[in-house]
Amino acid sequence: MSDGTSDIGTFDAIIVGAGVGWLYAIHRLRKLGLKVRAFESGDGVGGTWYWNRYPGCRCDVESLEYSYSFSDDLQQEWHWPERYGRQPEILRYINHVADRFDLRSDIEFNTRVKEAVFDSKTNLWTVKTDKGHIATAHFCIMATGNLSTPRKPNIAGLDCFGGKWYHTGLWPHEGVDFTGLRVGVIGTGSSGVQSIPIIAKQAKHLYVFQRTANFSLPARNVPMPSDKERAHKAEYPARRRAAFDTPFGIAGYPTPVKSALEATEEERRHAYEAKWAEGGSISFLYSYTDLLVNKESNDTASEFVRQQIRATVKDPRTADLLCPNDHPIGTKRLILDTDYYETYNRDNVTLVDIRSKPIQEITPTGLRIADAEYVLDAIVFATGFDAMTGAMKEIDIHTDAGLSIRAKWEGGPRTYLGIMMAGFPNLFMITGPQSPGVKSQMILACEQHVDWIADCLQYLRDRGLTRIEAEQDAEDSWVQHNNEVADRTLYPLANSWYVGANIPGKPRVFMPYVGGVTAYKKKCDEVAAKGYEGFRLGGITDERRFAAD
Ligand SMILES: Cc1cc2nc3c(=O)[nH]c(=O)nc-3n(C[C@H](O)[C@H](O)[C@H](O)COP(=O)(O)OP(=O)(O)OC[C@H]3O[C@@H](n4cnc5c(N)ncnc54)[C@H](O)[C@@H]3O)c2cc1C
Numbered sequence: 248m249s250d251g252t253s254d255i256g257t258f259d260a261i262i263v264g265a266g267v268g269w270l271y272a273i274h275r276l277r278k279l280g281l282k283v284r285a286f287e288s289g290d291g292v293g294g295t296w297y298w299n300r301y302p303g304c305r306c307d308v309e310s311l312e313y314s315y316s317f318s319d320d321l322q323q324e325w326h327w328p329e330r331y332g333r334q335p336e337i338l339r340y341i342n343h344v345a346d347r348f349d350l351r352s353d354i355e356f357n358t359r360v361k362e363a364v365f366d367s368k369t370n371l372w373t374v375k376t377d378k379g380h381i382a383t384a385h386f387c388i389m390a391t392g393n394l395s396t397p398r399k400p401n402i403a404g405l406d407c408f409g410g411k412w413y414h415t416g417l418w419p420h421e422g423v424d425f426t427g428l429r430v431g432v433i434g435t436g437s438s439g440v441q442s443i444p445i446i447a448k449q450a451k452h453l454y455v456f457q458r459t460a461n462f463s464l465p466a467r468n469v470p471m472p473s474d475k476e477r478a479h480k481a482e483y484p485a486r487r488r489a490a491f492d493t494p495f496g497i498a499g500y501p502t503p504v505k506s507a508l509e510a511t512e513e514e515r516r517h518a519y520e521a522k523w524a525e526g527g528s529i530s531f532l533y534s535y536t537d538l539l540v541n542k543e544s545n546d547t548a549s550e551f552v553r554q555q556i557r558a559t560v561k562d563p564r565t566a567d568l569l570c571p572n573d574h575p576i577g578t579k580r581l582i583l584d585t586d587y588y589e590t591y592n593r594d595n596v597t598l599v600d601i602r603s604k605p606i607q608e609i610t611p612t613g614l615r616i617a618d619a620e621y622v623l624d625a626i627v628f629a630t631g632f633d634a635m636t637g638a639m640k641e642i643d644i645h646t647d648a649g650l651s652i653r654a655k656w657e658g659g660p661r662t663y664l665g666i667m668m669a670g671f672p673n674l675f676m677i678t679g680p681q682s683p684g685v686k687s688q689m690i691l692a693c694e695q696h697v698d699w700i701a702d703c704l705q706y707l708r709d710r711g712l713t714r715i716e717a718e719q720d721a722e723d724s725w726v727q728h729n730n731e732v733a734d735r736t737l738y739p740l741a742n743s744w745y746v747g748a749n750i751p752g753k754p755r756v757f758m759p760y761v762g763g764v765t766a767y768k769k770k771c772d773e774v775a776a777k778g779y780e781g782f783r784l785g786g787i788t789d790e791r792r793f794a795a796d
Contacts, residue, residue, distance in 0.1 A: 266294020
């Protein structure tokens with residue numbers, strides 16, 4: 248077209264994003280015979296694992312669990328070389344899956360979706376991209392990710408910085424060599440904690456600028472023991488089923504049987520020491536039944552970790568600064584590390600407290616806080632993401648009735664089951680807010696949502712229906728339930744990205760569903776079994792059916 252746009256046609260479904268959610272979605276929808284088109288802003292598949300190439304980036308769910316379950320051949324064939332997958336390995340795996348199941352066609356890479364608008368007369372979404380594509384579809388599936396909108400803090404002076412700066416979530420593909428450089432890392436969430444030990448080994452000097460100390464546990468990563476892999480593979484289907492009977496969607500950990508307060512101090516110490524030695528966050532949180540709901544119980548676990556930090560870090564002042572004391576353990580994303588606390592015993596590493604003395608500005612030669620200036624050759628922003636709502640709100644999603652997501656979510660996200668929203672027919676989200684997504688093993692969460700959506704589309708098609716929309720009442724009750732469940736836990740006590748606390752001005756609303764994967768899946772299954780209870784289904788009799796029919 249003369250205005251630079253190009254109409255690329257009508258599809259049954261458009262998928263936005265090409266991470267692990269997209270991959271399974273395109274596989275399932277193609278099996279239904281649907282005509283699908285996808286858009287991805289990066290130039291390859293993988294989402295999180297495509298973008299986050301910072302040193303030390305690694306999964307903190309064991310690799311035998313953090314993988315697709317939809318093909319037994321795939322899960323039997325693939326060999327994970329380590330207990331926890333490294334980013335390059337996970338990306339290799341995702342690329343392998345894309346090739347093995349021939350999923351790469353029907354996708355436009357390097358293409359960002361800017362706008363999606365719903366027409367209630369035709370029940371069609373029209374999607375527009377930054378490359379000028381215009382595509383229409385009955386169904387729009389947002390697989391845009393929860394941690395896909397990197398956030399660089401708005402610090403004065405960055406434009407004038409004479410060195411180089413990086414964001415962990417937008418890491419250069421060719422890698423970065425910090426050898427001989429004075430490096431500043433800003434942020435001590437998971438990305439910071441994973442990268443700091445590796446950057447410290449390269450840098451001439453590493454300054455870590457910490458606002459909030461976070462709890463981190465040893466990962467105890469090891470090469471994959473072959474007997475463990477064999478045993479796991481022999482029971483894969485049963486283990487995958489069992490994962491849905493757990494709160495976090497991860498099987499293989501003994502269910503705790505008692506409160507931390509029912510154990511003696513000695514018993515608790517033994518239990519926590521065993522978990523510390525074993526490595527892993529789920530295992531640690533499973534020490535007792537009530538670590539995430541009873542502050543007194545949680546204090547015993549939090550204090551145990553603080554003791555480990557003090558025992559590891561030689562300088563008492565640094566150790567003190569590294570001890571988290573503003574949130575119960577587990578209420579922010581619990582980090583897994585390799586030699587994080589040990590790194591502070593190196594002569595070339597300095598921890599700088601920017602809670603008491605905030606960063607004032609970035610200068611041409613470094614960074615200034617109240618009473619000191621640090622000369623830096625490179626700055627790494629490990630400052631996280633506009634989590635859970637950022638990617639959706641970046642797209643101008645609206646309807647011809649005048650509703651927009653940005654306005655609807657102004658006071659925080661509102662969804663029914665984290666899958667759909669009232670007022671936005673035929674718009675699905677994969678692991679949207681108010682689903683367990685980020686509080687679970689996310690490949691399992693993506694597969695569950697994709698299966699639910701694919702079954703729903705099949706249900707509609709079988710009945711000649713072309714429209715589904717969450718009812719307002721159902722959405723309101725789900726949001727209320729979500730909040731009530733969260734309020735029964737310790738999660739809301741933390742200033743975490745789960746409540747948007749890392750983004751200035753973001754409404755403080757607890758976003759993930761923390762009632763557990765088991766309860767959540769049961770609810771989703773019941774809703775579907777009752778003919779999509781809480782959803783209004785319909786169609787326009789004389790309109791075209793699904794394009795593939
Ligand atoms: C560093 C890091 C470590 C993690 N570790 C774990 C872990 O150990 N265990 C776990 O379960 N989960 C982990 N996660 C969560 C991880 O995000 C999920 O496991 C999973 O990869 C999410 O897949 P997804 O397809 O839903 O989204 P993503 O992988 O985020 O993919 C979304 C894609 O959508 C694209 N996109 C977004 N908006 C647009 C647009 N407007 N137009 C076009 N494309 C768009 C993005 O470019 C991105 O490629 C981690 C996340 C991070 C950042």
